[in-house]
Amino acid sequence: MYKSIICLPILFALGCEATSQGETQNLTMLNSAAINQISQQMVNSLALQNDSLRPDQPxxxxxxxxxxxxxxxxxxxxxxxxxxxxxxxxxQFNLVDINVADALKITADGDFILTRDWQQLPADIAVEHVVVSTMSLSNAGMALNSRIVNVTNNRVVSAAQGFVNANDLNDYIQPSEKVVSAHGLLYRNAHAAEQAVRVIGER
Structure with missing residues (x-):
């Protein structure tokens, strides 16, 4: 199994760099754009390390x-x-959107076809490969792992990993405070950022 390490903090540390033409290019990204950049880096690595998935396979x-x-x-x-x-x-992966419902839903609020209700989804989608990703929180940020798995035999055909620093995505990730709540109790630390980071809007 192949695995590729993505040095994401370097990406965000670029800030403003001078181009070869002497022009200044602003590389500071909004957090949503930063997530898209992380996604592109991860997919580039998955495509590079892929050892069996064909372009025609969904x-x-x-x-x-x-x-x-x-x-x-x-x-x-x-x-x-x-x-x-x-x-x-x-x-140019052959993607299947699993959230497309069997029928279009017309309402006073709009016309919708995406859903998370499994009862409205098609039951017979012939797909053998899935992309699965995990997130692991630490006091410095979040480790990301993505892999393409053949669900017929659970074989990993590609894998990639990276790390996101909390300071690079402060609209999504915040370092822990000195006083944190866990399991109904309050814990006081000597300094901030001693516990795992908190994802804003976490369920």
Whole structure:
């Protein structure tokens, strides 16, 4: 199994650099754009390390989950999934959107076809490969791991990993404060950022 390390903090440390033409290029990104950049870097590595997935084989991008329980996600994970979908389409992967319902729903608020209700989704999608991603929180930021898995035999056909510094995505990730709440109790630390980072809007 191949694995590629992505040095994401270097990407965000670029700031403003001078181009070869002597012009100044502003590389400071909004946080949503930064997530898209992370997604592109991850997909570039997945494409490079792919050892068996063919262009004609369909792929589903699943929602990234916290590695602590493999069942919950957060606001970062939801946006990261959308970034992976866009980046993989740019790389010409054969993507299948699992959230497209069987029928269009017309309401007074708008016309909708995307859903998370499994009862409205098609039951027979022939897909053998999925992209799964995990997020692991530390006191400095978030470690990301993505891989393409063949669900017929659970074989990993590509894998990539990276790390996001909390300071680079402060609209999504915040360092812990001196006083933190966990399991109904308050804990006081000697300094801030001693506990795992907090994802803003976390469920």
């Amino acid at each position: 792929v589903i991008v699943t929602t990234p989950v916290l590695i602590s329980d493999l069942e919950s996600t957060n606001s970062f994970g939801l946006q990261f999934q959308q970034g992976l979908i866009a980046a993989m389409h740019q790389k």
